[in-house]
Structure formats: structure tokens, C-alpha cells
Ligand SMILES: Cc1cc2nc3c(=O)[nH]c(=O)nc-3n(C[C@H](O)[C@H](O)[C@H](O)COP(=O)(O)OP(=O)(O)OC[C@H]3O[C@@H](n4cnc5c(N)ncnc54)[C@H](O)[C@@H]3O)c2cc1C
């Protein structure tokens with residue numbers, strides 16, 4: 001089996017994987033990082049969004065081997081263990097931006113990518129447009145949109161423009 | 166997904182060699198068309214040849230009166246290219262309209278046109294601007310490149326290196342997005358460069374992207390939405406599925422062509 005090595009949440013990791021192993025499988029099954037979810041078979045729901053070299057991508061539509069040498073950040077990489085939540089996570093909690101929570105890791109990773117591309121002052125229209133690739137079956141999006149606007153602002157205050165990358 | 170062997174060449178020559186040695190191999194660009202169909206077991210390549218480490222395949226450049234986009238240029242990078250936004254904003258709006266942000270972060274122009282999905286956006290831009298597709302072997306005019314649904318003039322072992330688009334003074338794209346997938350239910354690209362007038366349609370035709378000669382003729386008098394007032398195209402040859410009937414698609418072609426003309430002449 002081919003070997004793969006990459007940096008996940010700041011740690012160097014390696015593994016032997018079949019070529020067909022998706023990045024999301026490698027994260028969940030080899031590394032036991034089960035915060036990244038799989039919600040569909042058609043690359044449409046966004047539950048699996050992680051950052052590859054700082055850019056949001058669907059880990060269900062990326063092979064682990066395509067990430068050889070890359071820096072990958074997952075939802076587990078945003079806050080220190082037992083430390084305070086990342087401002088975007090805190091904003092989801094504060095604004096009740098989740099119900100069942102299945103979509104939430106993907107939403108938060110996508111939200112950070114919106115901040116990367118569009119800055120910290122986000123209007124509702126921009127957020128809704130930019131969430132095109134993330135589906136939530138519970139909330140009706142209203143509080144997710146509020147949470148992202150608030151999280152983006154809080155990141156500017158805390159000087160945290162990005163995830164942990 | 167069935168298993169395969171995985172290769173990461175660093176030059177086009179190496180990639181071509183790998184293709185020649187593995188008859189059932191496929192090139193891998195962004196993977197956002199190929200991996201989904203492999204997951205559904207609708208494609209079963211013996212090997213994937215990842216182009217992401219091949220040097221010189223990505224970037225957007227102006228070369229004289231053309232814009233040249235490298236095959237591995239991601240949709241987001243093409244959409245945000247300052248030079249493209251400045252000299253040919255109608256073309257920049259095409260990758261900006263594709264899928265969702267995560268898809269645009271991975272998908273590439275080379276993968277999109279090699280795949281030639283009948284609802285894809287870039288084929289309309291290539292045909293609508295009279296682009297030239299440059300491969301490791303030759304140059305192919307867009308008019309000869311798209312040969313039907315999911316089919317192109319690419320030969321075995323042929324690799325797209327870049328696509329050259331002439332800079333048209335007037336150019337615009339209008340798309341009626343499928344609300345779930347983001348693909349074009351119908352999309353129309355219009356352009357005018359001197360006497361060369363083009364109207365290219367994606368999403369509607371049962372055999373993929375096509376030009377509307379009757380509209381192009383009518384636009385010769387005046388390149389404006391008014392010239393197409395009341396014009397439609399026949400529903401025969403249009404795609405019909407649960408999302409839209411052939412008649413509806415034919416109707417949209419006229420509506421979107423007029424909207425694109427308003428944009429192109431604004
Ligand atoms: C959820 C979702 C929504 C989407 N929405 C849209 C949309 O609205 N509009 C749209 O147009 N597209 C859409 N797409 C498709 C997306 O744009 C794809 O990324 C694109 O069509 C294929 O590009 P790729 O780089 O991912 O190619 P890949 O999937 O890697 O490859 C596609 C095909 O092209 C071949 N190929 C790749 N590169 C080359 C090359 N340089 N030379 C020769 N052959 C090559 C491969 O062998 C393969 O057969 C969507 C995809 C998804 C998953």
C-alpha cells in the first residue's frame with residue numbers, strides 16, 4: 001500500500017493507505033479525527049469541509065494521496081485541547097447556530113474560508129451566497145448566518161484572521 | 166470506488182509516458198468530476214495520473230490580444246484573476262458562477278472542458294469566444310473540440326496544457342442555475358470581436374454545447390438585445406428531463422441570450 005504523509009492540525013502524520021482512500025476516510029478512520037463528517041455521496045453537502053494548505057475543500061472529493069506533503073486543518077485543530085473555543089466556534093454556540101450539529105464542523109470550516117476570502121465584515125447576502133456548498137437539514141440557516149457574521153467580527157477583535165494554519 | 170494505482174508526474178512528458186504505459190489510466194486534475202463518478206463506480210480507471218505537481222500548467226496571463234489560462238488553473242483563481250477581470254470580465258464571470266466555493270477551490274478549466282459535461286459552464290465560454298485549446302500535441306479550435314455530450318476531440322494520451330481566449334470587446338455570460346447542483350440548466354455566452362459574433366449555449370442541447378447561427382446572423386445588423394426580440398430556437402434537439410422540458414430550455418435560450426447581450430453592451 002502506498003504511504004502518505006502530511007501535517008494534520010500541526011502534527012506530522014503518516015499512514016499506509018489504498019490509493020482510493022479519500023482524505024475524509026484517512027482523517028476519520030486512520031487518525032480517528034471524527035469531527036469531519038460525511039453527509040452525502042454527491043459532493044454537495046459540505047459536512048466534510050476541511051482546509052488543505054489553508055483553503056477550504058471537500059475531503060470526500062479529495063484523495064488522501066493528493067494531500068501528500070500538505071497542511072490539513074480539521075475542526076479539531078481550531079482550539080487547543082481544553083482551551084477556549086475558536087471565536088467562530090464560540091459564535092456558533094452563542095448564536096445557537098446548530099441543532100443536531102451534523103453540519104456544524106463543515107459550516108465552521110467553510111465560514112473561516114469566507115473570512116479568508118471576504119474579510120471580517122460580512123453582510124447577510126454574502127454569507128448566504130458563500131454557504132452555497134453547505135447544507136443544514138435542521139436550522140433553516142438563520143442562526144448559522146448570524147453566527148458567521150458574529151464570529152467573523154470576533155476574529156477581527158482577537159486578531160485571529162485564520163484558523164490555526 | 167474501485168482501487169487504482171496513483172502517480173504524480175512532474176512534467177507533461179512524464180504524464181504522457183504514464184498514460185501511454187497504462188491504457189486504462191485517467192488524468193486527475195481537481196477531481197471534482199472524476200472522483201464523484203468513480204465513487205458511484207461509473208468510472209473504473211486502472212491508474213490516476215495526478216497533474217497537480219506538473220510545473221507550468223496553472224496561471225492566467227495576457228499574451229498580446231489573448232488571455233491564456235493554464236489547464237490546472239482552479240476556478241477560484243481564474244475568477245479572481247485581476248488581469249482577467251480587467252480585460253475580459255465576461256470570461257471571469259464564468260468560473261465565478263461554477264458550483265460552490267469549495268468546488269471552485271479545487272476544480273480546474275482543463276478538467277471541465279476535457280469532461281465536457283452537457284451542463285458545464287466553461288464549454289460555453291470556449292465556444293462563445295472562439296478559444297483555442299492547446300494540448301501537448303496540437304492546437305484545437307473550440308469549434309472542433311466539443312464533439313458531443315461528455316465527448317471531445319482529445320485523442321488517447323493527449324493532455325490539455327492551456328486554453329487561449331481572444332480578448333473580445335464585448336462579452337458576457339448569463340446562466341440559469343440549477344438550484345441544487347449549481348450547473349447550468351441553460352447558459353448562454355455572447356461575444357463580439359470585430360465581425361466575429363458568437364452565441365454559444367450550454368445546458369440545453371441534447372448533444373452538448375452549440376452555437377445559435379440564427380441569433381448570430383440577427384446580431385450582425387446590431388449587437389444588441391433588441392435584435393433578438395421575439396426570437397426563439399426550435400425545441401427539437403433540446404434536452405428534456407425532470408428539471409426542464411425541451412420547450413422550456415429552448416425558451417430560456419432566447420431569454421438568456423437577450424440578458425447576456427444587455428450585460429455585454431452595458
Ligand atoms: C457539487 C458540484 C457542483 C458543480 N457545479 C458545477 C457548475 O455549476 N458548473 C460547472 O461547469 N461545473 C460544475 N461542477 C464540476 C466542476 O467544475 C469540476 O471541477 C470540473 O468539471 C472538472 O474539473 P476537475 O479539475 O475537477 O477535473 P477532474 O474531475 O480531475 O477531471 C475531469 C476529467 O477531465 C480529464 N482531465 C483533467 N485534466 C485534464 C487535462 N489537463 N487534459 C486532459 N484531460 C484532463 C480527467 O481525466 C477526467 O476525465 C461541479 C462539481 C461538483 C462536485
Ligand code: FES
Pocket residue numbers: 037038039040041042043044045046047048049058059060061
Ligand atoms: S460529504 Fe463531502 S460534500 Fe457531502
Ligand code: FES
Pocket residue numbers: 097098099100101102103104135136137138139
Ligand atoms: S444542525 Fe443539524 S444538519 Fe445542521
